[in-house]
Amino acid sequence: MERAETSPSLKARDYKSGLKPVWCPGCGDFSVLQAVTKALAELALAPEDVALVSGIGCSSRLPAYLDVYGFHAVHGRALPVATGLKISRPELTVLAAGGDGDGFSIGGNHFMHACRRNVDMTYIVMDNQVYGMTKGQASPTTDPEWDKSKLTPDGTQISAYYPLVIALASGANFIARASSSDPNGAAKVIVDAIRHPGFSFVHMLSPCVTFRPEQRLWKKSVHPAPVAATKDPAVAARRLMTDDNFYLGTLYEGSRKPYQPELIASVDLPSELEAGFLL
């Protein structure tokens, strides 16, 4: 955190834009919005010093609902945009957000390399194990037996993707899981993720009540991780591979040095930036 935490008087609601979300009633993403605003208030960050970049999908609608600088990017491409922003403007607090399809399928390659690059930013993936915006198809994290989509009437029959294991193997410096059913706990995880140097990955369980109504029961399945976060990647690997997918809290805190190239140029005014694009 290079930028001082400067806005002690702001409440969580002050970080909301006031726009009404388009999400279905009961969607977990409402609570994630709540958790993000609580985290920003807890950190007392000036709204103008926070940038949130998202991909495409239900959860990627998040930036417009916050009163911070937002960029609703291209499908699966939140991470490269956020990476570029952070390395050119290291003083900003950069967040990236999206869903499981956007982050692990369309943007799967970016996810791996963002973990590997270890730029100091926080990536929140709202995982509901389904493509909700396109009306309910299996995503990378969908259980292989889930047969409720006409596209996969017998289930995908392909084992699900384990984002936390992939994140660890790829080099993420902070790995945590949170649940929309516990916005206060989720806010705390997001605070810790933002404070931790390097690439922080927050796996956010956020039910799709429309296409995966059974996920309403997730709130009964989640539980705090039985042991404290480890700093040892080997221990973390074992834990994450034997995890029941419902452990909440910080699971791994690495100590790799974040990637931050030396800045080579800057401009003082937007007009100077725009001048570079003139014919």
Added chain:
Amino acid sequence: MTLPGMPGGQYTADGLEHNPLGNPSSRAEDHSAQLEKRKRKLEQFEYGDHWASIEGSGETAVITWGSSCGPVREALALMAAEGIPTRLVAIRLLLPIQPERLASALKGVKRVLVVEQSHGAQFHLYLRAHYDLPGEVKSLAIPGPLMIRPDAVYHRLTHWEES
């Protein structure tokens, strides 16, 4: 336009259709207003001389674009070597159309050959849909993957009546 770090300037740059404040909107009137705004931006932009490369003179002109410009230039050099001046109009800006500028570039032209790398001659059809081309207009459309060769353009120009 504000940049991150400027207090009070927070907004979301959204790829979704939006209202003038930048907020996502699915309202038909917002969509129409933004379509008009984007069209106006493109139409009112001052493209200057960058809309096309115009070279040479003469009563015959070749209109082309993109990667076909190179072989066309070579063909016109062959023509010039034989003392037959030919004009080149290599269009860089397909939209918005520039009818006055193209008319000016083709002033005095009696024959137009439209050269393009395509099977369906869509560039030729596009030009005919949007512009009144002067004189006799012919098309030389050759599909890829092999590049158009200068001699194909040269042959069409020097055997105009046969094509």
